[in-house]
Amino acid sequence: MDFELSEHAEQWRRRLQVFFDQEVLPRHRAWLDHVVQRREPAPFMAELQSKARAQGLWNLGLPELADDEPGTRLSNLDYAPLAEIMGRLFWASEVFNCQAPDVPNMIALQNCATPAQKRQWLRPLLEAQTRSAFGMTEPDVASSDATNIATTIVRDGDDYLINGRKWFITGAAHPRCSFLIVMGVSNPDADRTRRHSCIIVPMNAPGVRLVRPIRWMGCEDHVAPIGELKFENVRVPAENLLGQEGDGFKVAQIRLGPARIHHCMRSIGLCELLIELMMARATERRAFGRSVIEYDTVQRWIAESRVELEQARLLCYRCAWLLDRAGHHGAWREVSLIKVAVPAMLQRIADRAMQVFGAMGGSDDTPIHQALAWGRLLRIGDGPDEVHLRQIFRMEAAPPWTIADSPYLAPHPV
Ligand SMILES: Cc1cc2nc3c(=O)[nH]c(=O)nc-3n(C[C@H](O)[C@H](O)[C@H](O)COP(=O)(O)OP(=O)(O)OC[C@H]3O[C@@H](n4cnc5c(N)ncnc54)[C@H](O)[C@@H]3O)c2cc1C
Known part of the structure; x- marks a missing residue:
């Protein structure tokens, strides 16, 4: 198996990273100030969006655009590392017209809308006009x-x-x-x-x-x-x-696959940021004569977070790869797997990060408590854990042997 990003994906990833570092991240404080504190729209959003669009960084999460629709047409797999970058800030996706719930709605409209519906409802979304x-x-x-x-x-x-x-x-x-x-x-x-x-x-x-x-x-x-x-x-x-009367489930399912996987991709990026924050804070902070990073417990939290994150990323990539190859029906199981795995991981990593930061971790000075709330939300939104676990269980095939005749066991004869 080849675990390298394609040249194409890597090129877009680099381009997005540069834009994120130079144009998006420096405006984070201003975004918080306007949107969160003053509760007004970010005055720079339209300008940022047109800059991003001018660089081709637009509608990145829509693999199946028509010829006259704007966007990159990246596959789901190629989009994954880009969504991770956007996931580091709660508002970054909007700069590139990649925010939920609009993207899943766009996908539902792409698949189920008539040409007239597409003109009236899809086109303005693709242009970020609504x-x-x-x-x-x-x-x-x-x-x-x-x-x-x-x-x-x-x-x-x-x-x-x-x-x-x-x-x-x-x-x-x-x-x-x-x-x-x-x-x-x-x-x-x-x-x-x-x-x-x-x-x-x-x-x-x-x-x-x-x-x-x-x-x-x-x-x-x-x-x-x-x-x-x-x-x-x-x-x-x-x-x-x-669609037709009675197609409600079909429409909902078409949008739910991408909705779930995109949330997972962004959450993985958020976990990457949480690990960085833990490293920085624990390195700078001293308690009982030592740097906090020197404590085994903290090292273990960070290492465990890394183990979990890399597992989740691979599972998410595999899910994206299946979605590209086999469509929603072919990736159904994997979507449920990541939908359970990633939010739980986000919750655990955010919880560790909060502990490493002490009191500050629960304040608005960090994004940690929002990450924790976000992870918790994703365990309910788009279908609670229990529903996905039931689906996963149902797809588990029974082995072709019974315990009594299992070639792997040696039960004591009665
Ligand atoms: C922040 C946020 C944003 C949301 N955004 C949207 C949105 O944009 N659009 C939208 O339509 N909805 C949205 N939702 C709603 C979300 O999709 C629902 O909350 C979710 O589907 C669960 O439905 P419910 O709240 O009615 O819980 P219920 O159906 O009442 O379920 C409650 C609990 O019952 C248990 N349960 C249910 N089924 C099973 C089972 N098969 N096995 C074992 N236990 C089970 C689970 O523990 C579950 O959490 C959002 C939710 C949140 C929290």
């Missing part, structure tokens, strides 16, 4: 089982009428979010996985109400603020339906 959200989860039902989703999508003449409540909808509270893809029941009598459809709902459609913004573990998602929404007799034209 933002979007995906609305599945509901407060009143256990949404980890998507067959429970109860919002109704009912045909009424040339329109559909939508009624229901959604919450924890990432990006829905962003002031520039102009539409969301809503999942709801359209065919209640159909087979369990054919009851639901996905439909494009403009945020300004009469009857769509942003009930409140939602924080997660006290943290706000400043890139894609989370919202709770209510839909009361929302009327949208029938041509807003994505």
